[in-house]
Amino acid sequence: MFTKYGYTTIGTAAIISFLIIIVGIFVNNNLIKISLFVIAIVLISFTLYFFRDPDRTPPERRDVIVSPADGRVLFVKEMDDEKFIQGKALQVSIFMSPLNVHVNRIPITGKIEYLKHFDGRYIAAFDEKATDLNERTEIGINSKYGKIFFTQVAGMVARRIVNTLSIGDSVEISKRFGMIKFGSRVDVIVPLNWKEKVKKDESVVAGESILFELKN
Numbered sequence: 001m002f003t004k005y006g007y008t009t010i011g012t013a014a015i016i017s018f019l020i021i022i023v024g025i026f027v028n029n030n031l032i033k034i035s036l037f038v039i040a041i042v043l044i045s046f047t048l049y050f051f052r053d054p055d056r057t058p059p060e061r062r063d064v065i066v067s068p069a070d071g072r073v074l075f076v077k078e079m080d081d082e083k084f085i086q087g088k089a090l091q092v093s094i095f096m097s098p099l100n101v102h103v104n105r106i107p108i109t110g111k112i113e114y115l116k117h118f119d120g121r122y123i124a125a126f127d128e129k130a131t132d133l134n135e136r137t138e139i140g141i142n143s144k145y146g147k148i149f150f151t152q153v154a155g156m157v158a159r160r161i162v163n164t165l166s167i168g169d170s171v172e173i174s175k176r177f178g179m180i181k182f183g184s185r186v187d188v189i190v191p192l193n194w195k196e197k198v199k200k201d202e203s204v205v206a207g208e209s210i211l212f213e214l215k216n
Contacts, residue, residue: 001052001053001054001055002048002051002052002053003051003052003053003103003176003179005051005103005162005178005179005181006047006050006051006179006181009047009051009181010047010048010051013043013044013047014044014047016040016043017040017041017043017044018040020036020037020039020040020043021036021037021040023036024036024037024040050098050102050181050182051102052101053101053103053176054101056105056174056205056206056207056208057174057207057208058173058174058207058208059208059210061213062108062109062173063145063213063214064108064197064210064211064212064213064214065107065108065148065188065190065194065210065211065212065213066105066107066108066173066174066206066207066208066209066210066211067094067105067107067186067188067198067204067205067206067207067208067209067210067211068094068104068105068106068107068150068152068186068188068206069094069096069100069102069104069105069180069186069204069206070096070100070101070102070204070205070206071094071095071096071097071100071185071186071203071204072094072095072097072201072202072203072204073092073093073094073095073198073199073200073201073202073203073204074093074094074095074185074200075091075092075093075200076090076091076092076196076198076199076200077090077091078090078091078192079091079189081149081189083114083138083140083149084113084114084138084140084147084149084189085147085149085189085190085191087191087192088191088192089149089189089190089191089192090189090190090191090192090194090196090212091187091188091189092187092188092196092198092211092212093185093186093187093188094185094186094187094188094204095185096180096184096185096186098182101206102179102180102181102182102184103176103178103179103206104152104176104177104178104179104180104186104206105174105175105176105177105206105207106141106171106172106173106174106175106176106177106207107141107148107150107173107188107211108141108143108145108148108173109143109144109171109172109173110141110142110143110144110148110170110171111141111142111143111168111169111170111171112139112140112141112165112166112167112168112169112170112171113140113141113142113147113167114138114139114140114149114167115137115138115139115140115163115165115166115167116137116138117136117137117138117161117163118135118136118137118138119135134153134154135153135154135161136151136152136153136154136161137151137152137161137163137178138150138151139151139152139163139165141171145214146190146191146193147191148188148189148190149188149189149190150186150187150188150189151186151187151189152178152180152184152186153180153184153185153186153187154180154184160180160181160182161178161180161181161184162178162179162180162181163177163178164177164178165177165178173207174206174207174208175207188211188212190212193214193215194212194213194214194215195212195213195214195215196211196212197210197211197212197213198210198211
């Protein structure tokens, strides 16, 4: 299964691969011919692999926050958020390599109350400064358990953030809402009444892995 967010890119890669193969057919040099065929196969194979979109099963509980992205936890830290949480908060940052599934999913059921896109730089996504300096889309959800804030952050390679949300939308945990193309990062920020369930360098799966649960 491939994400609809990648249909244009997949089509473009398919056309380029087809043209490369056609050129290869008319090349007399066998080494060049084989090289062109290999390039075409690698191009379309990587594109299809990158835009894969497997189904995910969310936790049965709804008083949890799941990961919006596949990837590796960069860090978990306490911080101050003045944009949406407006106070002391916990942040989990997830790095998405080019080999991860890049479709993003809703972390908790609720309503979109904050949505802003910022143009910016393209420094390495694993740099903590990327949160404030890179191109990004910020999303705030008001759920029955309180406010949740998360950010799609572009990286050195990622130059295209896809986000289909609008302010006022009702959203459901684990549902698809967009992607960041070709390597990137997602930050999730929550009030201190949540407890983190992941640690640095842990691998997480979008729509399934629990990042936070409510404190008792």
